[in-house]
Amino acid sequence: MKLELREITKKFGDFTANDAISITVESGTVHALLGENGAGKSTLMNVLFGLYDADGGQILLDDDPVVFSGPGEAMAAGIGMVHQHFMLVPPFTVAENVMLGHEQVTGPAKLLDLAAARSKVNEISERFNFHVDPDAVVEDLSVGAQQRVEIIKALSRDAKVLILDEPTAVLTPQETDELLEIVGQLRDSGTAVVLITHKLREVQAIADTITVIRRGKVVGTAEPTDSQEHLASLMVGRDVSMTVDKEQAKPGDPVLEINNLSVVDSATSITLLDDVSVEVRAGEILAIAGVQGNGQTELAEAIMGVVETAGGSVTLEGKKLTGRSIRQVLDAGVGFVPEDRTEDGIVASFTVANNLILDLYDRQPYSRGGAIKPSVVRDNAEEQVERFDVRTTSIQALTGSLSGGNQQKVVLARELARDLKVLIASQPTRGLDVGSIEFVHKRIIEERDKGVAVIIVSSELDEVYALADRIAVMYHGKIVDIVSPDTDRDTMGLMMAGAHEEEAA
Amino acid sequence: MSAMTTEASSAPQQGASGQVVKTKSWKATIGLGAVALISLLFFGFGTPTGVQTTFTVATSTDFIAVPSITVPARAAAVTLSIVALLLTGYVAFRANQFRKVGVWLPIVYGMAIMGALLTWAGADRSGTTIQLTGLLTSALFLAVPLVFGSLAGTLCERSGIINIAIEGQLLAGAFLAALVGSMAGNAYVGLIVAPIAGGLVGLLLAIFATKYWVNQIVVGVVLNMLVIGLTSFFFSTMMTDDPSLNQSLSLPSIDIPLLASIPVLGPVLFQQNLLVYIMYVVVIVLQIMLFKSRWGLRVRAVGEHPKAADTVGIKVNRTRVRNTMLGGAVAGLGGAFFTVASGLAFGKEMTAGKGYIALAAMILGRWSPRGALAAALLFGFADALRVQLGIIGSSIPSEFLAMTPYLATILAVAGLVGLSRPPAAEGIPYKK
């Protein structure tokens, strides 16, 4: 089946997410949609899938125009989608999830035919070597297995066009390879595959055609054989320099010492952070690299006291931080930029001014004797907004109305307003545009140069290379190795899959 | 589990934000243990030695006469309390393995504690006996509106709509059943219109929740006020002006042949009126439909992960509106209990908070029809017990017995049902 999108336009208020985008996908091919986070790829696919109504343009299947009012119709027409956030009902079994929406019934009472659903799952699972148990409860499955359930779900509906939305964001390199293999199999069996991604390597590995999208527009097409630099520059709109200008680090004494730190999920008894020891010196940036979900988040949160530790200690200049409240850790001179900005970093319904004092509100000079001083809060906000170039209509604007980059600047401004000894920044530039990324990186390096010990947690290798003075690679809750930023990407990739440096090199 | 092992090589399961629901929780153990201990000390050892408690099980209409049972009071009360303690031990054992206990456990536990209490209360009272059959009959009877109410709550919440308006739905059903039943001069007509009243209240709740995204708890509380206001207003005007619009009608009791002559169970279960028999059917049908049918699968998907349901073509808000109306109708039917099924005329605020107890029964019953039935029966039993103990003149203040459903619910939400969980998308409006 041939799928064609013609001049698709989608606006959210004043913002144009898709600006007259046209692509064509032939059956038996893999078409990669390449673009940065926020370029408009997911929006386009949601339009195709009938989740959003387009403001303009046409969808054609085998040259016939179609209009989908909802996902049900898109699916009936043979379009399947594996969403970036899995659309699986966690307490349901695999079979129940697969049958949901096109259930077969049996018997006089027309009850669910679970046997049919099970055999369907088994059949597809065997065809592609998925190893998925139809009776397993989805919330107990690993991320990779859940993704395979999603694929089974699409295939069980006889999808002729399969859309994969950022499928590798949560996978290990091995799982990624397995997925790419599956994609190849699907293509060979005649399925048209749309692969949405921002990862160049995957595109080069599997795509037949590449369309690059930037800021809601198609900026060009490319061949899988084109160089990475070419693809990258198309994607971000200028030649990317992979490094940020920075001086050689002048590390001082160790400031933060982490000894045998462990975190165990109290609910499942799974060890999330396993006996991690590392130290960070004043004036250096330690980057924690790894595939998302290998304990990096827990490491940052354990230092902050956000999650409980199961063993080990964190000391700041010899003073113990473990066992203290978040408040005490902040007071000890640790700044924290949380991974999930909107969830943990800001209060969206608070004004910019109030978010700028979110962890300072009960200190002098912002308050005295339990009463907040509005004029001091206002002056502080004016100053920070100016200093961090926060683009907002006013300091009284709601922070939720700012763009992601400006929200992140608010968080950063607030954290850097205190005298820090340690700065911990988790995924500091996730979802930001290139301009904001540069700004944030500069600020972080400035902190380093002031003598702050900095920890960056990032799953973006480019960011790790750009900032790090040392790189700790994490896998399965452990630090695999600590290496210098000269280490090449291949070695790094192997280490992120658990191999030690000497094995990897 | 086999899928788990095949996945051993992939990244560990990350409960990164600690939102995994299974928790090794000792709250249930502590709560149940404390009550069992109190039972042992107070009812068990509080019963004097050498006295007896007599339970009367027979009624005059029984086909087979069963003699009264007399037990040594202290030994029986102590034994029952120890049974409760053993059950607590089992809960602890299961909690240690991250496993839930079945819905049977709270039932058996509750029966053991209640038995101990009854034995203690009836000890050494010459002349008075514990009327077991009468107690159970009135327990079932008092549970009827609670069963319908908690089924209504279950239907709504399984689709993701919080139904605080059960009280209003019951009251609306009671009102319309009395009004239309009186106009027609037939109690069965009341039974037919009662669901319509409840369904309308459900429709209002659904509209405000899905179309206007108003907080569902707010709508529920306010709808209760609205229904109280409206029914009281019409009661004080229309019904007072013309008493023929509000007569005491009554559904006749129907004996099921054969089944009705089983000792104890017969009179309790099968000498009831039509509404009670409808209740049996509704519980069974909903239990099967919710967990085994296409409709049930879709409803539960909508309540757990509406977006996932949407992406497979299920209309989320339509499902929610339908379920909330259906739930309202079920509660409305239950409301008929207060008027036509009890042989009473309508009275102001006559549901007297039963809708809130039904809400509690829904939670205690873990959002399943079966559990709702069990919890409602337990609460009905507590209510019946209060009446019975009042008759035999127990030293327990009736106010404390009246509190038990509420206390049980607080204990439950604070721990006992901590192992269970409400539908994940409950109370969150679905917006595309």
Place this chain on the structure above:
Amino acid sequence: MSDADASRDKDEPKPDAVDTKAPEPEGAGGATDPSDTEEQSRSQSVLRQILESSTLVVVMAVVAALLIAGILICFADEDVRTAAGYFFSQPADMFSAIGDALGGAYSAIFQGAVVNLQAESFAGFIKPFTQTLTMATPLIFAGLGLGIGFRAGLFNIGAQGQLLIGAALGAFIGFTFHLPFPIHLLLAVIGCALGGAIWGFIPGFLKARTGAHEVIVTIMLNYIALYLVAYLLTREAFQREGSSNPISPIVDESAQYPLLLGSQFNLHWGFILALGCAWFAWWLMERSTLGFELRAVGANPHAARTAGMNVSKAYILVMVIAGAFAGLAGSAQVLGTEKVLTTATAGSIGFDAITVALLGRSRPLGTVFAAILFGGLRAAGPTLQVQAGLPVDIVLVIQALIVLFIAAPPLVRSMFRLPAPAHEKEVAA
């Protein structure tokens, strides 16, 4: 699913077009990601749509509620029904009957709540309004507490129980001890607040410790409080001497709120205390560090915790404060108007206060006005009954309708064909 959650940020487009060095700034300034707003509205205070409804919508909601109540009044009016019977022969009769019924009802409300036009003295003239303020007093207290709870993200349905326990403790101090005037009153008032605070502490503590949902716990505690007070009233310490009815002795005069305008009026100093509390509630939420904390916890508990705030402590404190306010509402009853404790002391104040807080958009000033509005409807009850022959229950209907309409501004706007607001107006958070 936590993994999926963690990568939520990568979701939908993040139009960072307004940033400094964006190469091709084409997006408009400050545009918000649609998925972002969805995320926020979910995680933000549940009452947002109510808090942000504009004044016009409030006025229109009141009008709509009165209109619907008018239909009910006509429906219940015998003359109207009689006239409707021969509508086609003499339609004018029906319209005049409708006019009489509505005119009677609305003028009864006005005369019962605002001023009595038939009064012979000035005192009689303004008496209805002082009665309105008297009725509003407990609603102000309880509404303030609930409003604070709402803003901290807690749904306290338990004002009823908190009020009752507060009233019980305050009344007990009032009739058991015999102390000189200001001290006795002060102690009794503190007793009321303390009783309410204790009853509020329970759900706060349970929420903080076990995650028990406060809505369920507070509903259940309402009933437990009712039965507890019913039990207490059977005990010697609480029961009036020589009576077997569940009614307490009269509270000593030294523990009663003094009358504000002399013996002709029921209005007591509790009203002034309520206004003082409204100011305090404003200061607490808008100016104090504690209020900042409570608001942050209400709007985004995760971010609040990450910023070093103690969310559990905040939940407990909020419930204690809300409970204390509800307890003070009890003081307006047992130390003000009723002077005795019965199981009916709470009336329906706890539930009315929910509507008051919602109508007042959880802000102290709004709560005061909303309480006066609903207090007025209550005060008009007897007049409605006597002058227009209407049951007081119509007041409950009006009240419920107002809140329903307030909660759904689009409904009101479409009823009156008002334009939708261009953008949600900014609220100083």
